Amino acid sequence: MYIGIDLGTSGVKVVLMDEQFQVRASQSVSLTCEHPHPLWSEQTPSQWWQATEQALDQLADTQPLQAVKAIGVTGQMHGAVLVDSDGEPLRPAILWNDGRCAPQCALLNQRAPNIERITGNQVMTGMTAPKLLWVAEHEPEIFSQIAQVLLPKDYLRWKLSGRYATDMSDASGTLWLNVATRQWDKTLLDACGLMPQQVPPLLEGPQVSGCLREEYQQRWGFSTTIPIVAGGGDNAAGALGVGVWQSGQAMLSLGTSGVYFAVSDGFYANSRQAVHSFCHALPETWHLMSVMLSAASCLDWAAKVTGQASVNDFLYLAEQAKVEAHSPLFLPYLAGERTPHNNPYATGSFTGLTHQHGPADLAFAVVEGVSLGLAEGISALHQSGVVPTSVTLIGGGAKSEFWRQLLADVTGQCLEYRQDGDVGPALGAARLAKMACCPALTLAGHFPASPIVTTYRPHPARHQFFQQRLHLFQQGYRQLSNAP
Secondary structure (H helix, E strand, O other): OEEEEEEOOOEEEEEEEOOOOOEEEEEEEEOOOEOOOOOOOEEOHHHHHHHHHHHHHHHHHHOOOOOOOEEEEEEOOOOEEEEOOOOOEOOOEEOOOOOOOHHHHHHHHHHOOOHHHHHOOOOOOOOHHHHHHHHHHHOHHHHOOOOEEEOHHHHHHHHHHOOOOEEHHHHHHHOOEEOOOOEEOHHHHHHOOOOHHHOOOEEOOOOEEEEOOHHHHHHOOOOOOOEEEEEEEHHHHHHHHOOOOOOOEEEEEEOOOEEEEEEEOOOOOOHHHOOEEEEOOOOOOEEEEEEEOOOHHHHHHHHHHOOOOOHHHHHHHHHOOOOOOOOOEEEOOEOEEOOOOOEOOOOOEEEOOOOOOOHHHHHHHHHHHHHHHHHHHHHHHHOOOOOOOEEEEEOHHHHOHHHHHHHHHHHOOOEEEEOOHHHHHHHHHHHHHHHHHOOOOOHHHHOOOOOEEEEEOOOHHHHHHHHHHHHHHHHHHHHHHOOO
C-alpha cells in the first residue's frame, strides 16, 4: 500500500492506494481561508497539520496500514510558509491566490531583468518571490527571522519527517528556479534578499526526502520505517494521478482554480500571455500551464449568493437556462486573473442583464464565463507551439456531465473524463511513492492512464455559437479593464 497526501486550498485529502493503483480508501478534512484585507488570502500552517493528522487518524481507524511502504505529498503551489530556526511558522502562510504584492512584482522585475528568461514565467502576484519582498518591506522583523521558506506541502513534509526539501515542479512556481537547468538561481534569490540556505534542497518527485518520525509510525500503525517521497505540486501530481506524463497529453482541472496542463518534450515558454512553464514532477520532463484563479470557486460563490443549497443544485439550475446570442455574460475574475491577463486587479461582473433574465440565466452565465476563461487559457498555451492530442478532465467540477459537455462545446476540444479524476493529486503523490519503492518499473507501468468513463466531443454548431460568445467575453474584459 501507498499513501498520498494532498494539501488543497479547501481541504486535506489522504488516499490509500494498492499495488494495482486502485484507491482503497480516502479521507478528507476541510480547511478555511482568511481574507483580512482586500486582495489578501492566508491560512495558518497549524490548521494544515491538524487537518492532516485528523485525516490520517481517520484512515488508520478504518484501514489496516501495516502494509504501507511509502508516503507521497502534494499540495497547493506558490504559498509562502516562513519558519524560524525551530521550524515554527512566523506568520500565516500567504497563498497562491493572494494579490497584495503587485508593487513588489514591479520591483522584482527591476532587480532581476532576466527573470522571465531564467524562469520561463512572468512575475505574478500569486508566486512566492514577490511575497517575500512584501514581507521584507511591511514586516521586516519577521523577514529577519526567516530560517527557511517552505511551500505548503513541504511544511507537511517537515512535520512528518523533520526534514526540509521540495521538488522541481513545486519549486518552479517560486520564481527562484532556473526551470531549464532545474537548479536554484542565486541571482533571483539575491533579488529577494535571501541566501541559498534559506530555501530547501531540490529533489525530483520520486526521490526520498526523509522518513516518517517514529512517533507517527507508531501512532498510525505502520510496521516498518516509512519513506516520505518528494512528491509534486498539485497540478503535476494531479496529472500523474490520471496518467498524464508524456508529450502529447494534457489535462483540464476544474478545482478552486482552473488549470490547463500540457506535458512538453522540453523547456517551452509563452510568458507574454502569462502561460506558466514549469518542471514536471518526473526527471527531465516539463510542462506548460495556463491558470485562471477562480473556476469552481466562482460556482461556490454564485451558489451561495443565489440561495442554492449546493453547487450541484446550482449546476442543475444553469442547465435549465435557454441560452441565446444576447444572454447575460459573466467575467469570472473574482480574485484577479493570471492567464492570459496577469491582472490581480481584474474583477468579476455581469453584463447584458434585463428584466427578462432570472436565476437560471445568471447561473448559466457563471458556468459559461468560467468555461470561456478556460478557453482563453487553452488558446494561449497552444500558441507556445505545444498542442496536445488528448485532454483529460479532472477536479471536483468535472463531476458534472452538463459542465463536461459545455466545456467541449466552448473550447472545441475533445475531452476525456477518467476514473479517479476527483482524487488526482493525492493519487499522483501515492504513485510517486510507489515509484520510489519500485524503481525498475517503467514510467508507463508507474503512471498508467486511468480508465476513460466518457468522451465528450464538441458539437460544431454549438462551438461556433460559443466562439461568438467568446468574442463578446473578450470585448467585455477590454472595456471594463480599460485594456487595449
